[in-house]
Amino acid sequence: MIRRSLLLSAAAALTLAACGAGGEKKGGEGDALIIGATAVPHAEILEVVKPILAAEGVPIEIKVFNDYVQPNVQLAEGRLDVNYFQTKPYLDEFNAARGTNLITVAGVHVEPLGLYSRKHRSLSALPNGAQIILPNDASNTGRSLLLLQSAGLITLRDGQNPLQTVRDITGNPKGFVFREVEAATIPRILPQVDGAVINTNYALDAGLKPRTDALTLEGADSPYINYLVSRPESQNDARVQALARALRSQAVKDYIAGRYEGAVIPAA
Numbered sequence: 578m579i580r581r582s583l584l585l586s587a588a589a590a591l592t593l594a595a596c597g598a599g600g601e602k603k604g605g606e607g608d609a610l611i612i613g614a615t616a617v618p619h620a621e622i623l624e625v626v627k628p629i630l631a632a633e634g635v636p637i638e639i640k641v642f643n644d645y646v647q648p649n650v651q652l653a654e655g656r657l658d659v660n661y662f663q664t665k666p667y668l669d670e671f672n673a674a675r676g677t678n679l680i681t682v683a684g685v686h687v688e689p690l691g692l693y694s695r696k697h698r699s700l701s702a703l704p705n706g707a708q709i710i711l712p713n714d715a716s717n718t719g720r721s722l723l724l725l726q727s728a729g730l731i732t733l734r735d736g737q738n739p740l741q742t743v744r745d746i747t748g749n750p751k752g753f754v755f756r757e758v759e760a761a762t763i764p765r766i767l768p769q770v771d772g773a774v775i776n777t778n779y780a781l782d783a784g785l786k787p788r789t790d791a792l793t794l795e796g797a798d799s800p801y802i803n804y805l806v807s808r809p810e811s812q813n814d815a816r817v818q819a820l821a822r823a824l825r826s827q828a829v830k831d832y833i834a835g836r837y838e839g840a841v842i843p844a845a
Contacts, residue, residue, distance in 0.1 A: 608636075608816070609636040609637060609638045610630075610635060610636070610637045610638070610658050610659065610816045610817070610820060611637075611638045611640060611656075611657050611658045611659075612637055612638065612639050612640065612657065612658065612659050612660065612661060612820070613640050613642055613647075613648035613651060613652060613657040613659075613660035613661070613662070614639060614640070614641060614642070614648070614660065614661045614662050615641070615642055615643065615645075615648075615662045615778050616641050616643070616778070616782055617778050617781040617782040618686070618688070618777075618778060618781060618833070618836070618837060618841050619661050619662050619778065619803070620639050620641050621836070622661075622685070622686075622824070622829060622832065622833065623637065623639050623661065624639070625828070625829055625832045626820065626823040626824060626826075626829060627639075629823045629826065629828065630816075630819055630820060630823055633819055635816045635819045635820070637820070640657065642662070643761050644759070644761050645662065645663065645667065645714065645760060645761075646671075648660040648662055648663075649663070649668075649671050649675070649677065649679060649806075650675075652679060652806065652807070652808065653675070653677040653679060653808070655808075658807070658811060658814070658816070658817065659682065659805055659806060659807045659811065659817055659820065660805075660806050661685065661803070661804070661805045661806070661824070662778070662803065663803065663804065663806065664716065664801040664802060664803060664804070665681055665802065665804060666716035666719075666720070666739050666740070666801065667714065667716040667717065668681065668804070668806060669716070670714065670715045670716045670740070678808070678809060679806050679807070679808060680806065680807060680808070680809055680812060681804040681805070681806055682804065682805040682806060682807050682812050682817060682821050683804065683805045683821035683824060683825055684802040684803070684804050684825075684844040685802070685803055685804065685805060685824045685825060685829075685843070685844055686802070686803050686833055686841050686842060686843050686844055687799050687801060687802055687803065687841070687842045687843075687844060688776065688777030688778060688801070688803060688840070688841055688842075689777060689787060689794045689795035689796065689799050689840070689842070690717075690720055690721065690724050690774060690775075690776060690777065690794070690795045690799070690801070691724075691774070691775060691777065691780060691787050691790075691791030691792075691793065691794040691795070692709075692721075692724065692725065692728070692772055692773070692774050692791060692792045692793050692794075693767060693772065693773055693774075693775050693780065693785060693790060693791055693792065694767075694771060694772040694773070694792055695767055695768045696768075696770075696771055696772075697771060697772065697792070699792060700728055700729075700730065700792050700793060703730075703751065703753070703771055703772060703792075704751070704771065705751045705752050706751070706752050706753070706754060707751065707753050707754070707771035707772060708753075708754045708755075708756060708770045708771050708772075709725075709753050709754070709755050709756075709770070709771060709772045709773065709774070710755075710756050710757075710758050710763055710766065710767075710770050710772070710773035710774065711743075711755055711756070711757050711758070711773075711774050712757070712758070712759075712760035712763065712774065712775075712776065713757035713758055713759055713760070714760065715740055715742075716739065716740065717760060717774075717776065718741075718742060718743075718757060719738065719739045719740045719741045719742070720739055720801060721774035722741050722742075722743070722745070722746070723737075723739065723741075724774060724793065724795060725774070725793075727793075727795075728792075728793040730751070730753065731746050731748055731749050731753070732746070732747050732748030732749075733745050733746060733747065734746075734747050743755045743757075756770075760775075760776050760779060761779060763775050763779065764779050764780065764782070764783035764785070765783075767783075772792065777840055777841065780840075781837070781840060781841075786838075786840065787839075787840040788838060788839050788840055802844045803844075805817075805820065805821055805824060825844075829843070830843040
């Protein structure tokens with residue numbers, strides 16, 4: 578009986594050890610890599626890399642978000658393995674505000690930011706006192722103001738600082754009135770205002786064509802690259818590195834060039 582009890586105890590211990598190993602997410606070979614992304618263009622690009630990674634034995638699961646906060650929250654909490662939707666200035670601001678330590682893995686593409694209007698056909702047609710909507714997160718607010726300055730609409734205290742606010746506007750000859758709104762909601766309110774600065778992913782999702790519809794648009798030299806992002810302990814995961822290679826592959830660059838007609842530009 579003692580021998581049998583010892584054998585049963587050993588078997589139980591092995592079972593518990595196996596359950597413990599399975600319960601903790603190790604990212605082993607064959608496990609699906611869970612990726613958070615916004616719908617356009619990020620999730621579309623991920624659909625292109627899915628068969629590339631499948632051929633390497635790396636299945637992926639794409640979770641689509643319609644905001645910029647939850648993909649980082651869920652990544653920090655371990656509910657995602659990586660995410661793909663944001664620029665480094667946005668990530669830096671998020672880490673500082675939330676006390677997180679998410680890191681960039683690979684730069685994939687640039688989405689030139691644009692100023693749009695349903696009421697006016699040119700910058701010169703914007704009236705005195707026009708209401709202009711800006712994204713309300715710090716990095717995109719500053720980026721929007723730099724765009725408006727480059728178009729000659731306003732002057733800023735510091736011509737290069739990407740984290741300026743409307744309080745840093747030193748010249749506003751047409752007396753524009755600025756309002757800051759959550760980025761994802763801006764396309765819906767565009768018809769109600771004179772103009773709005775819209776992130777390209779939301780512009781494309783709303784059926785806008787940045788190259789033809791924007792009153793002014795960042796150039797191809799925009800430093801705001803969209804990155805694949807992970808937690809520090811995951812950056813060297815073989816699956817994450819395989820995803821980074823696939824996202825920077827020639828196949829993806831060709832897809833971006835053909836699909837988005839200059840509204841999305843592969844990173845160098």
